[in-house]
Amino acid sequence: MVELKAIEKLMQKFANRKEQLQKLKEEGRKVFGLFCAYVPIELILAANATPVGLCGGKNDTIPVAEEDLPRNLCPLIKSSYGFKKAKTCPYFEASDIVIGETTCEGKKKMFELMERMVPMHIMHLPHMKDEDSLKIWIKEVEKLKELVEKETGNKITEEKLKEAVDKVNKLRELFYKLYELRKNKPVPIKGLDVLKIFQFTYLLEIDDTIKILEELVKELEERVKKGEGYEGKRILITGCPMVAGNNKIVELIEEVRGVVVGEESCTGTRYFENFVEGYSIEDIAKRYFKIPCACRFKNDDRIENIKRLAKELDVDGVVYYTLQYCHTFNIEGAKVEEVLKEEGIPVIRIETDYSESDKEQLKTRLEAFIEMI
Amino acid sequence: MILGIDVGSTTTKMVLMEKDKIVWYKIEDIGVVIDEDILLKMVKEVEERYPIDKIVATGYGRHKVSFADKVVPEVIALGKGARYFFNDVDGVVDIGGQDTKVLKINNEGKVLDFILSDKCAAGTGKFLEKALDILKIDKNDINKYKSDSVAKISSMCAVFAESEIISLLSKKIPKEEILMGVYESTINRIIPMVNKLKIQNIVFSGGVAKNKVLTEMFEKKLNKKLLIPEEPQIVCCVGAIQL
Ligand code: SF4
Ligand code: SF4
Numbered sequence: 001m002v003e004l005k006a007i008e009k010l011m012q013k014f015a016n017r018k019e020q021l022q023k024l025k026e027e028g029r030k031v032f033g034l035f036c037a038y039v040p041i042e043l044i045l046a047a048n049a050t051p052v053g054l055c056g057g058k059n060d061t062i063p064v065a066e067e068d069l070p071r072n073l074c075p076l077i078k079s080s081y082g083f084k085k086a087k088t089c090p091y092f093e094a095s096d097i098v099i100g101e102t103t104c105e106g107k108k109k110m111f112e113l114m115e116r117m118v119p120m121h122i123m124h125l126p127h128m129k130d131e132d133s134l135k136i137w138i139k140e141v142e143k144l145k146e147l148v149e150k151e152t153g154n155k156i157t158e159e160k161l162k163e164a165v166d167k168v169n170k171l172r173e174l175f176y177k178l179y180e181l182r183k184n185k186p187v188p189i190k191g192l193d194v195l196k197i198f199q200f201t202y203l204l205e206i207d208d209t210i211k212i213l214e215e216l217v218k219e220l221e222e223r224v225k226k227g228e229g230y231e232g233k234r235i236l237i238t239g240c241p242m243v244a245g246n247n248k249i250v251e252l253i254e255e256v257r258g259v260v261v262g263e264e265s266c267t268g269t270r271y272f273e274n275f276v277e278g279y280s281i282e283d284i285a286k287r288y289f290k291i292p293c294a295c296r297f298k299n300d301d302r303i304e305n306i307k308r309l310a311k312e313l314d315v316d317g318v319v320y321y322t323l324q325y326c327h328t329f330n331i332e333g334a335k336v337e338e339v340l341k342e343e344g345i346p347v348i349r350i351e352t353d354y355s356e357s358d359k360e361q362l363k364t365r366l367e368a369f370i371e372m373i
Numbered sequence: 374m375i376l377g378i379d380v381g382s383t384t385t386k387m388v389l390m391e392k393d394k395i396v397w398y399k400i401e402d403i404g405v406v407i408d409e410d411i412l413l414k415m416v417k418e419v420e421e422r423y424p425i426d427k428i429v430a431t432g433y434g435r436h437k438v439s440f441a442d443k444v445v446p447e448v449i450a451l452g453k454g455a456r457y458f459f460n461d462v463d464g465v466v467d468i469g470g471q472d473t474k475v476l477k478i479n480n481e482g483k484v485l486d487f488i489l490s491d492k493c494a495a496g497t498g499k500f501l502e503k504a505l506d507i508l509k510i511d512k513n514d515i516n517k518y519k520s521d522s523v524a525k526i527s528s529m530c531a532v533f534a535e536s537e538i539i540s541l542l543s544k545k546i547p548k549e550e551i552l553m554g555v556y557e558s559t560i561n562r563i564i565p566m567v568n569k570l571k572i573q574n575i576v577f578s579g580g581v582a583k584n585k586v587l588t589e590m591f592e593k594k595l596n597k598k599l600l601i602p603e604e605p606q607i608v609c610c611v612g613a614i615q616l
């Protein structure tokens with residue numbers, strides 16, 4: 001099938017992004033580096049600044065990171081740290097300040113070391129989901145607002161904030177549309193393309209992303225009308241984020257005649273699900289508080305979400321994906337597996353890192369799984 | 374006749390079948406590093422004696438067999454093969470060189486669920502081979518080493534287990550006791566996999582199934598008899614042909 005024009009544009013934007021950022025910075029724009037889907041980008045946008053995701057997805061920077069960090073640690077954490085240490089990530093180097101959060105143990109403690117290399121602000125994300133915790137989180141979002149204002153020298157006015165909320169909601173709406181379109185059979189877009197979109201959404205200027213997504217939706221509607229698309233066993237991926245550089249599993253699934261039709265992940269639904277309803281700091285905080293990350297205690301809404309997505313997208317099977325040493329997602333996998341089995345939805349659990357060494361073994365498993373379902 | 378080729382990580386198996394009958398088979402001590410030329414030569418030799426209508430490839434190195442008419446994943450083949458050798462089975466344990474596979478299958482040999490041991494070598498053929506190396510025991514003599522006392526090998530990791538074996542040797546613990554310990558640690562890795570899939574009537578396949586002492590210990594711990602084909606190494610290959 002011919003390449004989607006929107007995807008070509010996306011790649012192009014990505015290729016020019018370094019210069020674009022450079023230019024924006026010269027014009028006085030501040031850049032905020034982020035490590036997590038929990039950081040409300042609305043506040044950053046409302047202060048006329050640019051948020052960029054910094055999570056590392058490459059193996060290359062892991063050896064330098066291991067000079068300071070233990071080997072048995074999540075590759076995402078090591079890779080991210082290594083990028084800063086080796087100064088090889090243009091987004092990192094462009095960041096004036098980096099926002100961290102208290103999500104998983106590994107990231108939290110890594111930030112303590114990273115703080116020595118770059119200015120950081122850490123948000124306290126409570127692990128419980130009760131009312132008291134929400135109160136803490138709202139305070140944290142307020143604090144972020146103050147920090148952003150101080151860093152940028154720009155006041156976040158009500159008007160500015162409203163504009164930013166609407167914009168990010170617009171982006172979310174487009175992602176919802178994309179997911180609607182993926183319900184079609186054959187599915188009009190392959191998983192690898194969608195993964196790239198999520199990965200680059202963390203890196204590009206939001207206005208650019210919105211434009212590209214609008215075009216994409218149109219193109220896909222065309223495909224659906226013509227009945228064009230990808231056949232294969234329909235797979236939902238759930239688990240750890242797959243940030244730029246880490247496409248291994250999706251590539252493998254689609255090599256062995258599967259097609260990824262959904263991803264319950266931070267490079268997936270956790271990024272866009274739920275709109276911000278209202279324009280106050282509290283409204284914004286509430287939307288982010290709902291993100292069902294495995295770092296939270298009693299994260300049952302995630303399990304419900306997976307069940308719902310599996311049904312809505314009419315999947316043949318679920319690939320539960322964890323990065324090595326990611327305890328939160330790995331342990332939560334037991335519950336997810338149990339529930340999916342009860343529902344009669346086949347599931348396979350895959351644990352891997354960023355190396356290429358297990359590719360053949362993973363392929364064997366995925367191929368057998370796809371053949372089995 | 375259909376020729377099945379199973380290129381495993383440490384051995385290559387060839388089976389020739391006419392309908393449901395095994396006509397000929399061969400096991401070569403060379404695995405995934407095998408050259409395609411050698412494979413072709415082996416096939417030629419068979420061709421000189423029998424008419425081959427179709428070639429099916431499976432196993433870890435199945436993609437090396439570029440001349441195959443059909444390529445099937447080994448997990449799927451294994452389920453089918455187990456059903457070929459036995460009626461009334463619902464599971465398979467296969468200890469191969471590279472990994473250990475535990476399958477739950479239905480009455481037709483279709484795979485319903487499976488678990489493969491992870492990256493780690495503990496609980497695989499490789500680990501056992503390594504242990505034999507350190508203990509300086511010849512592969513062909515393994516069935517001679519047996520003991521009622523079992524040395525404790527506590528490490529779950531193959532690399533650490535290796536140093537544990539060496540330290541046991543230096544403490545003058547008899548080889549057979551250490552070997553029993555190696556078996557035990559291997560089996561202890563596999564039993565949770567069996568329990569997880571809740572399988573009852575289990576076919577035990579792969580090269581390790583030829584190890585009588587290990588099998589006996591495995592049966593005792595599972596508290597049931599295992600079903601072992603006469604040649605446990607060709608189960609997957611036969612299954613590939615049957616698919
Ligand atoms: S998985 Fe959790 S900690 Fe990681 S980016 Fe997503 S929300 Fe943040
Ligand atoms: S993938 Fe898991 S271990 Fe790694 S940063 Fe995210 S939550 Fe932490």
